[in-house]
Amino acid sequence: xxxxLGHFALILALLLAAAQAFFGLVGASRGNVAWMxxxxxxVAGQWVFLLLSFGALVWSxxxxxxxxxxxxxxxxxxxxxxxxxxxxxxxxxxxLLLWGTMLATWxxxxxxxxxxxxxxxxxxxxxxxxxxxxxxxxFMLFTSSPFERLVPAxxxxxxxxxxxxxxxxxxxxxxxxxxxxxFSVAFAFACATLIEGRLDVAWARWxxxxxxxxxxxxxxxxxxxxxxxxxxxxxxxxWFWDPVENASFMPWLMGAALIHSLAVTEKRxxxxxxxxxxxxxxxxxxxxxxxxxxxGVLVSVHAFAxxxxxxxxxxxxxxxxxxxxxxxxxxxxxxxxxxAGFELLSREAFVLFNNALLVAAxxxxxxGTLYPLFMDAMELGKISVGxxxxxVAFLIPMVxxxxxxxxxxxxxxxxxxxxxxxxxxxVLLGAAVxxxxxxxxxxxxxxxxxxxxxxxxxxxxxxxxxxxxxxxxGNLRGLPAGFWGMTLAHFGVGLFALGITGVxxxxxxxxxxxxxxxxxxLSGYEFRFDGTKQVRGPNYDAIEGTVVLSRDxxxxxxxxxxKRFYASGxxxxxxxxxxxxxxxxxxxxxxxxxxxxxxxxxxxxxxxIRYIWLGALFMALGGLVSxxxxxxxxxxxxxxxxxxxxxxxxxxx
Amino acid sequence: xxxxxxxxxxxxxxVIGVGAATAVALQAFQxxxxxxxxxxxxxxxxxxxxxxxRLGGLVTTGSLQRTPGSIEINFLVTDNAETIPVKYSxxxxxLFREGQGVIAHGKLNDGGVFVADEVLAKHDxxxxxxxxxxxxxxPQSAGGAS
Amino acid sequence: MSRxxxxxxxxxxxxxxxxxxFIGLQRDPSVIDSPLIGKPAPQFVLxxxxxxxxxVGTADLQGRMYLFxxxxxxxxxxRQEHDALLAISRSNVVPIIGLNxxxxxxxxxxxxxxxxxxxxxxxFDPEGQVAIDWGVYGAPETFLVAADGTVLAKxxxxxxxxxxxxxxxPLINGTGGSS
Numbered sequence: 019x020x021x022x023l024g025h026f027a028l029i030l031a032l033l034l035a036a037a038q039a040f041f042g043l044v045g046a047s048r049g050n051v052a053w054m055x056x057x058x059x060x061v062a063g064q065w066v067f068l069l070l071s072f073g074a075l076v077w078s079x080x081x082x083x084x085x086x087x088x089x090x091x092x093x094x095x096x097x098x099x100x101x102x103x104x105x106x107x108x109x110x111x112x113x114l115l116l117w118g119t120m121l122a123t124w125x126x127x128x129x130x131x132x133x134x135x136x137x138x139x140x141x142x143x144x145x146x147x148x149x150x151x152x153x154x155x156x157f158m159l160f161t162s163s164p165f166e167r168l169v170p171a172x173x174x175x176x177x178x179x180x181x182x183x184x185x186x187x188x189x190x191x192x193x194x195x196x197x198x199x200x201f202s203v204a205f206a207f208a209c210a211t212l213i214e215g216r217l218d219v220a221w222a223r224w225x226x227x228x229x230x231x232x233x234x235x236x237x238x239x240x241x242x243x244x245x246x247x248x249x250x251x252x253x254x255x256x257w258f259w260d261p262v263e264n265a266s267f268m269p270w271l272m273g274a275a276l277i278h279s280l281a282v283t284e285k286r287x288x289x290x291x292x293x294x295x296x297x298x299x300x301x302x303x304x305x306x307x308x309x310x311x312x313x314g315v316l317v318s319v320h321a322f323a324x325x326x327x328x329x330x331x332x333x334x335x336x337x338x339x340x341x342x343x344x345x346x347x348x349x350x351x352x353x354x355x356x357x358a359g360f361e362l363l364s365r366e367a368f369v370l371f372n373n374a375l376l377v378a379a380x381x382x383x384x385x386g387t388l389y390p391l392f393m394d395a396m397e398l399g400k401i402s403v404g405x406x407x408x409x410v411a412f413l414i415p416m417v418x419x420x421x422x423x424x425x426x427x428x429x430x431x432x433x434x435x436x437x438x439x440x441x442x443x444x445v446l447l448g449a450a451v452x453x454x455x456x457x458x459x460x461x462x463x464x465x466x467x468x469x470x471x472x473x474x475x476x477x478x479x480x481x482x483x484x485x486x487x488x489x490x491x492g493n494l495r496g497l498p499a500g501f502w503g504m505t506l507a508h509f510g511v512g513l514f515a516l517g518i519t520g521v522x523x524x525x526x527x528x529x530x531x532x533x534x535x536x537x538x539x540l541s542g543y544e545f546r547f548d549g550t551k552q553v554r555g556p557n558y559d560a561i562e563g564t565v566v567l568s569r570d571x572x573x574x575x576x577x578x579x580x581k582r583f584y585a586s587g588x589x590x591x592x593x594x595x596x597x598x599x600x601x602x603x604x605x606x607x608x609x610x611x612x613x614x615x616x617x618x619x620x621x622x623x624x625x626x627i628r629y630i631w632l633g634a635l636f637m638a639l640g641g642l643v644s645x646x647x648x649x650x651x652x653x654x655x656x657x658x659x660x661x662x663x664x665x666x667x668x669x670x671x
Numbered sequence: 672x673x674x675x676x677x678x679x680x681x682x683x684x685x686v687i688g689v690g691a692a693t694a695v696a697l698q699a700f701q702x703x704x705x706x707x708x709x710x711x712x713x714x715x716x717x718x719x720x721x722x723x724x725r726l727g728g729l730v731t732t733g734s735l736q737r738t739p740g741s742i743e744i745n746f747l748v749t750d751n752a753e754t755i756p757v758k759y760s761x762x763x764x765x766l767f768r769e770g771q772g773v774i775a776h777g778k779l780n781d782g783g784v785f786v787a788d789e790v791l792a793k794h795d796x797x798x799x800x801x802x803x804x805x806x807x808x809x810p811q812s813a814g815g816a817s
Numbered sequence: 818m819s820r821x822x823x824x825x826x827x828x829x830x831x832x833x834x835x836x837x838x839f840i841g842l843q844r845d846p847s848v849i850d851s852p853l854i855g856k857p858a859p860q861f862v863l864x865x866x867x868x869x870x871x872x873v874g875t876a877d878l879q880g881r882m883y884l885f886x887x888x889x890x891x892x893x894x895x896r897q898e899h900d901a902l903l904a905i906s907r908s909n910v911v912p913i914i915g916l917n918x919x920x921x922x923x924x925x926x927x928x929x930x931x932x933x934x935x936x937x938x939x940x941f942d943p944e945g946q947v948a949i950d951w952g953v954y955g956a957p958e959t960f961l962v963a964a965d966g967t968v969l970a971k972x973x974x975x976x977x978x979x980x981x982x983x984x985x986x987p988l989i990n991g992t993g994g995s996s
Contacts, residue, residue, distance in 0.1 A: 090896070172896065173931055252765065295827060302831075337835055344828040351824045362677045374685045382696050388837070389704075395840040400707040402725065407696075407703035414692040529761035531742040581765075590765045609762040613739030620762045729949060751952065770945045 021086050024074025025165040027067040028115075031122070032155040034064040035148045038125075042145025043213075046138040054141040061129045061144055064151065065122040072119045075164050076106045085171030088112060088164040094175040096557040096585055097183075104188035105178040111164035113191060117308075118154045120192075120199045125151065128203055128228070135224055142210035143203075150202055153335045161328045183584075186246040194239030194266055198304040200232020201269060204276060205301035208294045209343055212350040222284035222293060227650040229280060229297075230503075233273040234641030240266050241634040252592030252607045254527065254622045256630060259408040264387045265307030268380050272300040275376040277641075278369045285431055288366055291351040292373070298347060302340040303380070308332065310387070363434035368426030375415040375422075382411035409522075413468075420475040420515060424482035427508055439485050446485075450477035461601075462524040462625065472519025480512030499647040507640025514633030520626025527622040533615045541623040543604060544568045550608070550617065558584045560593070563608045563617065567597055579608040579619075603627050705776065710753040718779060726755060726785050727774045735769055748773060748785070759787040766792040853968040858885070858960070859950040866917050866925055866939035873914070873940040878962070882989065884913045885960040886936070886976070887948060889920040890928045892956040898975035899932050905981060906935035911961075911989055915939035918948050918956055961985055 038060035045053025075088075079102045084090040092109040093102055107116040125147045132140055158164075207225040243263070248256045257263060276296040283293040360366035386403040393401050424446070428437040436443070454473030458465045483505050487494060526541050534549035548564040560582040567575045577595030584591065595606040602625045609618030707725045708718040718724055726748060734747035743760045746769075757775055767773060767790060777787035853859075862874035886902060888895040906913055915936035917925045922941060929939075942948055951960065961970040969988050972980055 087897075168896070169900075173927075252762075291824070299827075333835065333838055336838075340831060341828070341835070344831050348821070348824045348828045352821050359675050359678045362681055367681050370681065371685065374689055378689050378692060382693070386700065388834075389700075392837050395837050402705050402707065403700065404703035404705050407699050410699035410703075411696045414696050418688065418692075529742060531740055533740065592765055607762065609742075612737060612741065616740040618742050618762050732944065732946065732949075751949065770949060 020074050020077050020081075021083065021165040021167065024071045024078075025163060027071040027074065028155065028159060028163070028165070031064045031067040031071065031118070032152065032159060034060045034067065035151040035155055037148075038064060039145050039148030039152055042141040042143075042148055044145075046141040046145065047213075049138070051137065054137050057141050057144045057148070058129050060148070061122070061125045064148075065126040068115075068119045068122045072106070072115055075112060075115060076103055078165075079103060079106050082175070083171075084173070084175050085168055086164075087166045087168045090168055090172040090175045092175070092178050094178065094557075097175075097178060098556060100185075101178055101183050101188065107191050108178045111158070111162045113195070114154065114158050114162060115164050116192060117195050117199060118151065118158060120195050121147065121151050121154060121202060124200055124203050124228075124232075128206075132224065139210055139214060139216075139221075142213055143206045146206035146209045147202060150206070150339060153339065157328075157331050157335060161331055184246060184250055186242045187250070190239055190242040190246060192239075193235050193242060197232050197234075197236025197239050197273075198266075198269065198307065200228065200235055201273060201297075201301040201304050203228040203232065204297040205343065208297035209346060211294060212343075212346045215350055215353065217354065219283050219287050219290065222280045223650065225297065226277070226280050226284065227645040227647075229273065229277055229300075230641045230645040233270070233277060234638040234645070236266065236270050236273060237634055237638040237641065240270060241631050241638070244634075245631050248627075249594055249596055250591075252594055252620070254594065254605045254607065254620065254624065256521070256627065259386075259405045261310055261387050264383050264408075265303075265310050268383055268387075269300050269303040269307060271376050271380045271383075272296060272303055275373045275380075276300050278372050282366050282369045286360070286366055288360060289370070289373075290354040291347075294351060294354075295347060296373070296377075298340070298343045302336075302343070303384075305336055305339060361432065361434040363429060363436060365426065365429040365431050368422060368429050371422050372419060372426065375419040379412060379415040382415075383408060386411060416515075417471060417475060420479050420511065423508060423511065424475075424478045427482055427504065428485070437486075438489070439482070442485075446481050447474075447478055450474045450481060453477050458523075464524075466523045469519055469523030472515060472523060476512050476515035476519060478512075479515065480509055483509040483512060498649070500644050500649070503640045503642075503644025503647070505640070506643055507637045510633045510636025510638075510640060512633070513629045513636055517626050517629030517631075517633055520629070521624055524625045525623060525627075527620065529609070529618060529620050531612055531616045532619050533617075536616075538619075538621060540604075540621055542569060543623065544571075545604075545606065545619075545621050547617070547619065553580070555582065558582045558591075561608070563595075563606075563619075565595060565606045565619075567604055575604075577604075577606050579606045581608050581610075598628060600628065601625065707774075709750045710748055710755040711750055713755050713779065713785070714753040720779060723776060723778050723788075725774055725776050726757070726787075727772070728755075730767070730769050730771055730773050732769045748775065755785050756783070757785045757787055759790050761788075761790075763790055764792045768792070853952055853960070854971060856968060857966045858962045858968050859947070861940070861947040861950065863916075863940040863942055863947060866915070866922065866929075866941045869922075869941075873938045875966070877938065878914065879966070880964055882911050882964045883937075883962055884911055884985075885916065885951075885962055886913055887916045887918050887951070887953050887956050887958045889918045889956050890924045891920065894975040895957045896932075898957055898977065899935070901976050901978055901981065902935040903933050904978065905976075910986070912937040916947060916951075916953075917941050918953070919943060919945050961988060 038057050041053045041060060042057035045051075045057065078086045078089050079093055080099065082089075082093070082095055082102075084093075088109060088111045089105075092112070093105045097105065105112075107113045125144060128147070129140075129144060132143075135143075204225050207221050207228070211221045240263075243266070244256045247258065248254065276293070276299075279289050279293040279296050282288050283290055386407050389403055390401050393399060425436060425443065428439045429435070430437065439446075451470070451474050454470045454477060455465065457473055458469050462469070486501075487505065490497075528538075528540070530538055532538060532547040534547060537544050537546045539545070544567070546566045546568065548566060550561050550563045553560050553562045560580040562578050562580045565577045565579065566573050567577065575597045577597060579595035580593040582591040582593060592607050597604045602623060605620075605622040605624060607620040609620065612618055705723065705725050706719075707727060710726070710728050712718060713726065718726075728748040728750045731747035731749045731754060734745075736745045737743065743758070744763070745756060745758050747754045748757050749755075757777075759775065759777075771792060774791045775785060775787035776789040776791070777785055780786050858875070860875045862872055862876070865871035865873050884905070902913060905911075913936050915938070917939050920941075920943065922943075925939070925941075929936075940947070945953075951958075957975055959972040959976050960968055963969050970985060972984065
C-alpha cells in the first residue's frame with residue numbers, strides 16, 4: 019500500500035509541477051496576478067508530495083519490502099538500518115527521486131526567500147523550475163519508477179553494492195545532487211532574465227547566494243567522493259579522472275567561474291551576456307553529467323542498455339532544456355550591452371582572466387571526456403584518454419590562475435589599482451619561491467621542478483589571502499561577510515594546491531610481496547607485516563592483516579588492512595589501513611595470498627594529502643560565509659526597474 | 672590609452688595566453704590517447720611496438736601462473752580467437768578473476784609478451800567494459816566442442 | 818546581423834554535441850550482432866541443475882528448435898525477465914533451455930521453486946566455461962537455436978514480450994519452428 023501511495027504522490031507532484039510551470043510562465047506573460055500567485059502554492063504542493071513519495075520509498079526500505087522491485091535490487095535483509103536508508107538512493111530510480119525531491123526543495127526555498135523580487139520575475143523563475151521538474155518527474159514515471167512491484171515478491175534482496183556501503187559514500191550522492199540541482203536556480207534566473215529581456219543587473223544580486231549555495235554543496239559532494247575513493251577503493255588515489263568524476267567536476271569549475279562573473283555583473287554591470295551564458299552552462303553541464311552517467315553512453319552495456327528508452331528520453335530532455343535556453347540566449351542576448359569598459363589591472367579584468375582560465379579548464383576536460391565517444395561514434399577506433407592528459411590539461415590553466423589570483427584579490431573595481439599590498443608583491447612572490455625551495459629540499463630531500471612551482475603558487479595564494487587580515491591587525495570588525503568568504507575560499511585554494519603538489523611530486527608507492535615478519539621501508543618508515551587472521555563483520559567475513567609501523571626502531575601504530583567478502587556474494591573489497599598526520603599519510607592495502615606464506619601489499623607514503631580535502635572544505639566554508647552576506651537579504655533597491663517594461667527592442671537602438 | 676584599447680589589449684592577452692595553453696594541452700592530449708586492441712589485432716600486427724596501448728579480453732581460465740610468494744604474475748588474455756601472454760607485477764584489482772573481462776595497460780615486448788603496468792577489471796558478472804565485450808569472438812565451431 | 822553570429826556559437830556547439838550523443842546512443846550494445854548468428858551453436862555437456870548425476874548437453878537438443886537462456890540468481894535483469902520467460906514457456910511455441918551461470922545450485926533451485934520454472938532443462942555452469950564458448954558477456958542473454966543447430970538470434974539484456982513478438986516469433990514462424 020505504501021509504495022502505491024508513493025507512486026500516486028509522484029503523479030500528483032507531476033501535475034503540480036505542470037501547474038507551477040503554466041501559472042508561472044503564462045501568468046507572467048499575461049500579467050495575470052492571480053495566476054502568478056497560484057504558482058507558489060503549486061511549488062509547495064509539489065514539494066510536499068515529493069517528500070511523501072521519497073518517504074514512502076525510504077519506508078519500503080526500512081520495512082524490507084522486497085515486493086518492490088527497486089528495494090529487492092538494492093537492499094538485503096542483512097543490511098543495517100543506516101545503509102537501508104542510504105540504499106534508497108543507491109540505484110538509478112531512487113537517485114532520480116532524490117534528485118526530483120531536491121529540485122522541489124530548492125524551488126520552495128526560492129519561493130520562500132525571494133520576497134524582494136518583483137512578482138512577474140519570480141513567477142517566471144518558478145515557471146522555469148517547474149518545467150525542469152516536469153521533465154524529471156516524467157522521466158521517472160515513464161521509464162524508471164522506483165515503486166514498481168514484483169509479483170510474486172522476492173524472498174531476499176540482491177543487496178546494496180558493497181562498494182556503496184560506507185558513510186561518506188552514503189552522504190556523497192545527496193550532496194552532489196544538491197549541488198547539481200542547485201545550479202537549476204541560477205539557470206532559472208538566467209532564463210527568466212532572458213525571457214523578460216531585462217537590461218538591469220538586479221538579477222545578478224538575486225542569483226548570487228543561490229549560486230554560492232549550490233556550488234558549496236557540490237564542493238562538499240565532490241570532496242566526500244574523493245575521500246571515499248582514497249580509503250575505499252584500495253588504490254590510494256584521490257582522483258581518477260574517470261567520466262563520472264569529470265561529470266561532477268565540470269559543473270564545479272563552471273560554477274566557480276559563474277560566482278566570480280556574477281559579482282562583476284552585479285557591481286559593475288559588465289559581462290551581462292557572458293554571465294547568463296555561464297549560468298546556462300553550469301546547469302547544462304550538470305544535466306550532461308546526469309546524461310553521461312545515467313544513460314550508459316559512456317559506461318555502456320548492461321548498466322542501462324537494457325532500456326535504451328531511458329537514454330533517448332534524457333537526450334530529448336537535454337535538447338528541450340539546454341537547447342531551449344540557448345535558443346533564448348541567441349535571440350535575447352545580443353541586446354545586452356555592457357555599460358562601460360574597464361581598466362587593465364582592475365578587478366573586472368582579473369575576473370575576466372579567472373573566467374577565461376576556468377572555462378578553458380572545463381573545455382579541456384570536456385574534450386578528454388567526450389573524445390572517446392566521438393571516435394567511437396565515427397567508427398575511428400576505440401580509444402581512451404589517459405589520466406596524464408587531464409593532469410596537464412588541469413595544470414596549464416591552474417598555475418596562471420593561481421598566480422593571478424594572488425594579485426586579483428587585492429585589485430579594485432574600476433581602477434587599475436592594486437591595494438597597499440602592491441609594493442609587497444615582489445617580496446611575497448620571492449618569499450614563496452624561497453619557501454618552496456626550502457620545503458622541497460629539506461622536507462622531501464629533492465628539488466622537483468613542478469613541486470617547486472606548485473609550492474610557490476600555494477604559498478603565494480595563502481600569503482596573499484592572509485595579507486589583508488594581518489595588515490588590519492586585530493581590527494577586523496566591520497568587514498563584510500563577502501570579504502571573509504573570499505579570504506577563506508582563496509586560502510582554501512592555496513591549501514588545495516599545497517596538498518596536490520605534495521602528493522603529486524613527492525609521493526612514494528610500491529607493490530611488494532611480504533611474508534609474516536618481513537619488513538619494508540618507505541621514506542624512513544618501516545612497515546612490518548605480522549600475518550593475517552580471519553575476522554567477522556555484521557554482513558561480511560574478512561581477512562585482516564596486521565602491519566606495524568615504526569620509525570627509527572620505535573613502533574608507533576598498528577594498521578589492520580582488510581579484504582572483505584560480503585555475505586551477499588560478489589567480489590572481494592579492499593579496506594585500506596591508513597595512518598594520518600598533518601604532514602603525511604601512510605597507506606597499506608592488503609592484496610592477495612601469493613602462496614608460500616606471502617601476501618601482496620601496496621604501501622604508500624602520501625605527503626600532505628589531507629590538505630586537498632581540507633582546502634576543499636575551506637572553499638565550501640568560504641562559499642557558505644559569502645552566501646550569508648547581509649546585502650543579499652536587502653529589499654528591492656530603488657534603482658531596480660519594474661520588469662515587463664524592459665523590452666528587448668529597447669536595447670537595439 | 673582609451674578604456675576600449677585597454678580592453679582590446681586585455682582580450683588579446685587572454686586569447687594569446689589561452690591559445691598557447693591550449694596548444695600545450697592538445698600536445699598532451701595527442702600523447703595520452705591510448706588505443707585499445709584485442710588479442711586478434713595484436714596478433715595481426717595492428718598494435719604499435721614501443722608505444723603503450725590497452726589490451727582487452729577475457730582472462731583464460733587456468734592460465735594464471737605465479738611463483739609462490741612472488742608478486743609477479745603471468746596470465747593469458749583471449750578474445751576466444753587469439754591469445755596474448757601478459758606479464759604484470761603488482762596488486763591485482765579486487766575484481767580480477769579467471770574467465771572475466773580485463774583491460775591491461777602496457778607495452779608489447781620483443782618476445783610478443785604484453786608487459787602491463789596497470790590491470791583494470793572494473794566490472795562484475797553484470798557488467799563488462801564495452802570495449803572488451805565488442806572484441807569477444809566465438810570460436811569456430813570446428814573445434815568448438817568443450 | 819554579424820553581431821548575432823557571436824551569440825549563435827554556444828547553440829551551434831550544443832547542436833553538434835547532441836548529434837554525437839545521439840549517434841552514441843544508437844550504438845546500443847544490446848543490438849550488436851553476435852558473431853554466432855548463422856553459425857552452429859557451440860557444443861556443450863554440463864550437469865543438470867536438478868540432479869548432478871544427470872547431464873544436459875547439445876545431444877539432448879538435436880533436431881529441435883529451442884531458446885537458450887543464460888541466467889543467475891544474482892542478476893537483476895533475470896528477475897525482471899522471468900515473467901516474460903514464464904509466458905513464453907506457457908505459450909508452448911518453443912522449449913526454453915536454461916544455462917544457470919556462475920551460481921549456487923541451492924539458490925538457483927530455490928529461485929525456480931518460488932518464481933516458477935519456465936525451463937524444460939537447466940544446465941549448471943558454475944565456472945562459466947560454456948558461457949564463454951557462447952560469447953556471453955553478461956546475464957541475461959537469450960539465444961534462439963534452430964532445429965539444425967544454427968543460432969538464429971540473440972538478445973542481450975532482459976527478454977520482454979515486445980522483443981519476443983517483434984524479433985523472435987517471426988523467425989520461429991518463418992522457419993516452421995512452431996510445432
